[in-house]
Amino acid sequence: MELLAFLAQGFAVALEPQHLFLALVGCALGTLIGALPGLGPVNGVALMIPLTFNFSLSATAALILLVSIYYGCMYGGRISSILLNIPGDEPAMMTTLDGFPMAQQGRGGEALGLTGVASFVGALVSTVGLVLFAPVLVNFAIRFGPAEYFALFVLAFATIGGVTGGHLAKSFLAACLGLLLGTVGIDAVSSVPRYTFGWYELYDGIDFIVALVGLFAISECLVFLEDSHQGRKPTMTLGSALPGVRTAWRCRGSIGRSSVLGFIAGVLPGAGAALGSFLSYTLERRWQGARGDFGNGDPHGVAAPEAGNNAAAGGALIPMLSLGIPGSGTTAILLALLLSMNITPGPLLFENQPELVWGLVAALFIGNLMLLALNIPLVGLFARVLRAPGWFLMPMVVMVAFVGVYSLGNSAFDLYLMLAFGVLGYVLRKLEIPTVPVVLGLLLGGQMEYNLRRAMSISGGDWSIIWNSGISVGIYLFAIALLLGGLLFHWLMKRRR
């Protein structure tokens, strides 16, 4: 019952006119960013962060705006997947498989309506899950000391690569590189400058936001310049989205199963929405078996990944808010926003600033309703955006990035640094080294080091404190289990191919 009181308090916060307005702006903007190929939730939210700072919003308001964008992106990603066969963002990749064939059969509108409902249910299930499970995790985490937090960081890094796939060593390399970059600047404990090479601009360390916008937005422009995306326009007629609602009722089983599965995938650290949609699609194809017509425009195959990725998006907020460990790239950026506003997520956040946490949760419920309204009757409006030419879009991204980053510190050095990170991000992408672990390392390195040092000063220099408590051992075992599970999963997938 205490939960309901907190929720009521949250709704009071979220229903303030400014917050409602920001949620609406965020939802519309998020759908737009998600729909545009090449601009995913990570890029979109990263690009918005410098602007948020300049708006001088309160932490609650900024978080509501960015989380609405995040949820909106999850809705928007499906639009270009279905209409263009180009995923608007990475989690929407699976939606192309059956969504585009549906559009080719002239059922594009139906597919959009269906996925709108599926996205709504997925997000709703995961937001309810957030309300139920985040406090449980918080009650558990309240007993964590510095050594346990250190273990938690190890868990986060160990699972990044294991679950997201690819060359495992490359994910870990990226994480180590990020952690090392995170040590640049004056050490907070001893005031010793590290790896600054005499550049006083680096004394404050590498500004996370500068690195982030470079790694994602600038490198995206470099990728775009490589091959021109011209000549892919949605030509088919949309049709009404409303029949999709009826189709959604027929697919209710798929939507329900995928929402739960996606939610679980989202909660696991290091997994995120892409895994949620992937697992949901794969499971659903198995489930339907011979009845399904997967790959040729089966509505079940469109509903499942969309419910899955939206559910995962909400699930990923749980470890971010209750432990301070982001589960995905976008939640890492949200965490960065909180940290730079001097708010440390974790058990204490729930205790000290319940209005922020529950206001955010309530805003998610409201935003989800707004998104449903935006994405079913008004979806044609967003589909029209896909006609915007690249020569308009990408320069806009560059300019917003430049002006936003410049006004953070009025420093031209930040701009050069951002360009350097843009080139780094581009090269890493070409090498198929994931950039998200770099970001996580850069972001979490400071906290990780701080907790390590605190643990060591408690133990008086005895390293065994790192693995001396039952909780830390449990976390390490969990990390190993996840890692092995991920390896097994990839091995099985490879064998099936």
Added chain:
Amino acid sequence: MKEGVGAVGDRITGVVLLLVAVVAWWLSHDYTSSFGQTIGPGAFPRLVSVPLGLLSLYLIARPGVNQRWPERSALLRQLSLLVLLMVYAGLIQPLGFLPTALLTVTLVIRLFGASWRQALPFGLLLTLGLYLLFEFALGMPLPDMPGMNW
């Protein structure tokens, strides 16, 4: 599936990152503090540089696949973008936001494949839009042109 090309890139990366790890390890020994701390400022970088070095060695020994590297013309476009943006970063303080942004944005739009007739109006629109947004709506002053302080 993405097209994979040879593993040379991975090997070079491995060597570069190995060098980074060795240098980071080396330099970390200079970071000592006079306070009686149980672990000093050098310990954590050293702790990170060990797995970094080992993983680099692994990457050199067992490289994965890379995506195709850009062709000459694409590389030229990318370099032009970087040069333009460096010019922007270099000129924004001495020349002010408006002329710098107008010049570079228009050229960047051209670089992304628009004609002059498209690039000029949109460059102007984008520059003015951002100027108005930041200067007036957000109250974040951008650098003015010299001799134009209003």
